Amino acid sequence: MSAVIKTVTPFVIEEMLMEALQAVGAEPVKITVSNLQTVSHRGGLVVGDILTNRSDYYGPQHFRLEGDRWILRHDSSEMNGRISNRLAEKHYSRVGRFLEEVGSAYEVAYQGYLARTAEQERIRLEEERKARVEATRQQAIAKARSQGYSVKETTNSKGQIQLVLTRMV
Template sequence: MSCLVKTTTPFISQEILLEALEKCGYNYEIKNDKIYIPSLHKYRNTYFKFVNGKYILNYDSYNTEISYFLTKLEKSYNNVYEIKLKEEAERLERERLAYIESQKKAIMEKAKAKGYRVMETKKDNKIQLTLVREVR
């Protein structure tokens, strides 16, 4: 008998899906393009397969264990996804600050080589560099 189950979370990232499975305490095996979950093989093979840009759970015989598994996995997947988003935002902010610092340093070196003095002021979370040259 077949059963169609839709999840509210699309499992689009293999990395996040595997980490979520680990956090839930499920072992997995990757064979070809499928992620098998051996602990759910009570009836037949249970696996995720990548179809149309997302991982879809393929299993036979719906039972409460599958429902519990999917609920638990969705929560874990969302938690891991949020952590990854925060890490990515932090990485981008570090890169942005490093870029600003390198640009500022390059401008200061170039200005100094041409005989300018650099004055730095901060306005509304922005840095303004003013080049000053004294003519005698």
């Protein structure tokens, strides 16, 4: 016998997982100290778990951070699987199918995340560059004045700062 398997997308970034769960209509809810007692689950819940609107014999299926990955905890036989969606329009799908959907949505969210972080990094580097230029300018002006130069500041055709220092000897 041979087999081909595909593992689920590793869900490692909580923000992306929440976004993906929203996208597939799983209505994610983060368990906090304040709502921990309001949700019952036979296996128990802990602060930090992410509930979905999917339920089974044990209660709401939920993601828990195990090591560096968020893992879906559910009844292996999916006994009494159902959706507790208030709109009740969505039908329960098997866990494998659900994870595939979440995986696809996670990938989309992750690509957006990469684009956003790249933009943030670009902005950060640009701010650093401007600060470096400004520090160089201020240092040069201060030192020139301390050495008796008069300083005239202009900008050249490339938009670069130009300092013309003159002194009589």
